[in-house]
Amino acid sequence: xxxxxxTIMLSAVIISCGSKPTSNDLAGNTPIVTSLDLGDLSxxxxxxxxxxxxxxxxxxxxxxxLVVQGTYSVSDFGKYVKNFTAFNYDxxxxxxxxxxxxxxxxxxxxxxxxxIYSVEDTFDQEAGxxxxxxxxxxxxxxxxxxxxxxxxxxxxxxxxQNQYEINITxxxxxxxxxxxxxxxxxxxxxxxxxxxxYLAARYFDVTDNPMMYxxxxxxxxxxxxxxxxxxxxxxxxxHTAAAIKENxxxxxxxQKEYMGDINSTPRYDxxxxxxxAGENAPRGFGALEHHTSTVVVLPEQMPKEQxxxxxxxxxxxxxxxxxxxxxxxxxxxxxxxxxxxxxxxHLWMYEGVTEYFATLFQxxxxxxxxxxxxxxxxxxxxxxxxxxxSMSFTMMSENILEAPxxxxxxxxxxxxxxxxMCIDILMREESNGQRGILSxxxxxxxxxxxxxxxxxxxxxxxxxxxxxxxxxxxxxTHVEGTTPIDYNRxxxxxxxxxxxxxxxxxxIQNDGALIVAANREEGTLYFNDLVAKNSFWHDAGVRSGxxxxxxxxxxxxxxxxxxxxxxxxSWQVGDDVTLNVxxxxxxxxxxxxxxxxxxxxxxxTEVENPTQSQKxxxxxxxxx
Numbered sequence: 283x284x285x286x287x288x289t290i291m292l293s294a295v296i297i298s299c300g301s302k303p304t305s306n307d308l309a310g311n312t313p314i315v316t317s318l319d320l321g322d323l324s325x326x327x328x329x330x331x332x333x334x335x336x337x338x339x340x341x342x343x344x345x346x347x348l349v350v351q352g353t354y355s356v357s358d359f360g361k362y363v364k365n366f367t368a369f370n371y372d373x374x375x376x377x378x379x380x381x382x383x384x385x386x387x388x389x390x391x392x393x394x395x396x397x398i399y400s401v402e403d404t405f406d407q408e409a410g411x412x413x414x415x416x417x418x419x420x421x422x423x424x425x426x427x428x429x430x431x432x433x434x435x436x437x438x439x440x441x442x443q444n445q446y447e448i449n450i451t452x453x454x455x456x457x458x459x460x461x462x463x464x465x466x467x468x469x470x471x472x473x474x475x476x477x478x479x480y481l482a483a484r485y486f487d488v489t490d491n492p493m494m495y496x497x498x499x500x501x502x503x504x505x506x507x508x509x510x511x512x513x514x515x516x517x518x519x520x521h522t523a524a525a526i527k528e529n530x531x532x533x534x535x536x537q538k539e540y541m542g543d544i545n546s547t548p549r550y551d552x553x554x555x556x557x558x559a560g561e562n563a564p565r566g567f568g569a570l571e572h573h574t575s576t577v578v579v580l581p582e583q584m585p586k587e588q589x590x591x592x593x594x595x596x597x598x599x600x601x602x603x604x605x606x607x608x609x610x611x612x613x614x615x616x617x618x619x620x621x622x623x624x625x626x627x628h629l630w631m632y633e634g635v636t637e638y639f640a641t642l643f644q645x646x647x648x649x650x651x652x653x654x655x656x657x658x659x660x661x662x663x664x665x666x667x668x669x670x671x672s673m674s675f676t677m678m679s680e681n682i683l684e685a686p687x688x689x690x691x692x693x694x695x696x697x698x699x700x701x702x703m704c705i706d707i708l709m710r711e712e713s714n715g716q717r718g719i720l721s722x723x724x725x726x727x728x729x730x731x732x733x734x735x736x737x738x739x740x741x742x743x744x745x746x747x748x749x750x751x752x753x754x755x756x757x758x759t760h761v762e763g764t765t766p767i768d769y770n771r772x773x774x775x776x777x778x779x780x781x782x783x784x785x786x787x788x789x790i791q792n793d794g795a796l797i798v799a800a801n802r803e804e805g806t807l808y809f810n811d812l813v814a815k816n817s818f819w820h821d822a823g824v825r826s827g828x829x830x831x832x833x834x835x836x837x838x839x840x841x842x843x844x845x846x847x848x849x850x851x852s853w854q855v856g857d858d859v860t861l862n863v864x865x866x867x868x869x870x871x872x873x874x875x876x877x878x879x880x881x882x883x884x885x886x887t888e889v890e891n892p893t894q895s896q897k898x899x900x901x902x903x904x905x906x
Contacts, residue, residue: 580593
């Protein structure tokens with residue numbers, strides 16, 4: 283998973299490889315036939331029918347996931363299920379008891395013929411909070427349906443290993459793309475709708491293969507031996523798949539070159555949903571990984587250059603997940619339980635090392651220059667300091683759904699990546715530049731792989747034995763332990779230093795620190811004292827304490843602040859800006875034009891006279 287952008291509400295990924303086998307086979311090996319009707323989407327609901335075959339026991343339980351692979355948060359997909367009813371072979375309802383948000387217990391199960399229920403989408407619920415992260419969620423519109431199937435299709439307690447047949451009935455005019463193989467397509471007599479039939483070997487394969495149906499723009503192209511299928515939904519046709527394809531091709535070609543001989547996949551699907559601005563628009567911009575695909579949600583109003591940069595950041599991150607946890611993972615990940623999950627201690631590796639690869643490969647392959655890379659590293663250091671820097675990363679990972687660990691999750695993309703960087707520099711130093719963290723992950727992948735999990739408690743000892751004592755000491759001290767990392771110690775090895783400097787920033791932060799704050803009692807957003815050090819707003823006449831009433835004609839409340847303020851990321855120099863604020867009981871109108879914004883901050887730079895060993899180690903680090 284990779285979230286992006288800043289969430290102004292001041293609120294603040296695991297991929298399953300299977301399920302523990304069970305001998306309790308309730309309905310033999312009969313495929314579980316599940317049908318979704320996309321014929322009428324006017325009420326933002328989809329009717330689901332489940333035919334499980336004949337049960338051999340009197341009581342069964344049907345579940346929608348509490349937590350899904352790729353996310354370390356509660357999703358509660360059962361919350362969006364309506365009118366859950368089980369019918370016997372005479373068409374008469376049988377007794378069903380809803381046990382909790384995500385489970386339904388059916389009695390007299392041996393008489394059950396089918397189950398029918400409706401599902402609401404999650405995108406529309408995000409404004410109220412508590413909805414799943416957008417790329418793991420569901421969307422139902424008349425022109426497009428985002429089918430993360432874990433939001434529609436459930437499982438019976440002991441039948442997760444049964445085969446699934448998924449039937450999708452949709453208007454014949456809809457385009458569709460699916461990472462799940464298409465078995466057959468059956469049109470209706472009048473040709474208005476078609477039913478597509480897909481087969482999944484088990485429930486995990488249902489959840490691991492998203493789909494999109496609707497008014498899609500699709501491009502297919504080759505990157506080496508991988509077929510890339512790029513599916514784009516842009517409601518106002520602001521962006522096209524053909525235009526986005528150019529950047530994606532360059533990025534993925536560079537990734538394949540960087541990874542070398544790591545096994546990949548013959549096909550990789552990218553589903554890009556571009557959200558138009560609105561009260562019910564999705565808020566969780568970013569991406570969610572699967573074995574052979576990723577779902578991406580980004581704002582449609584992004585300029586092309588920014589959209590390309592975001593796609594490079596988030597899609598490269600998700601594609602690098604084929605290394606970990608898709609190939610290298612613990613038993614908690616391998617035998618993932620959707621409704622009673624336990625969590626691995628090693629988010630630093632699953633998300634942190636993955637994010638590090640997504641950052642490092644860009645400089646390694648020449649997609650960015652050194653200054654841009656140093657800026658990204660410095661940004662991660664600044665971001666990490668807004669979280670508990672003394673918290674044990676392994677403790678956080680293992681207890682990620684609980685307070686206070688849950689509020690520190692996003693730090694896996696900052697400090698987690700920096701952990702990967704430190705290990706990489708240590709390994710380069712110890713091996714005279716010959717080994718790094720990528721080679722370590724390749725060795726772990728060879729030792730374990732998709733079907734063989736490692737024991738969670740043994741991983742650090744194994745890595746120490748496979749690498750160097752310094753790496754083991756680092757992991758025990760700074761990952762298991764609570765000692766903050768002194769990054770200067772690692773930068774010194776490669777001839778870098780952190781200096782105070784005037785740095786470019788954005789319009790809601792000063793070098794990573796928010797310049798706005800929320801007054802929850804009043805339901806307002808205001809500029810805090812740091813605005814005085816943000817050159818753009820200070821020069822425009824904004825003052826500390828100014829309450830934001832509207833921005834470019836849109837009223838700003840805590841309910842829509844994320845959506846309105848995130849639009850500042852798409853501003854271009856020279857654009858007109860009109861800000862209405864309340865200052866000491868009087869409304870002020872501030873009209874200006876967008877200019878670059880600067881503040882005083884810290885910058886990662888190369889030392890003036892590096893030693894030969896520093897230069898050699900830096901080259902090995904940045905260029906492998």
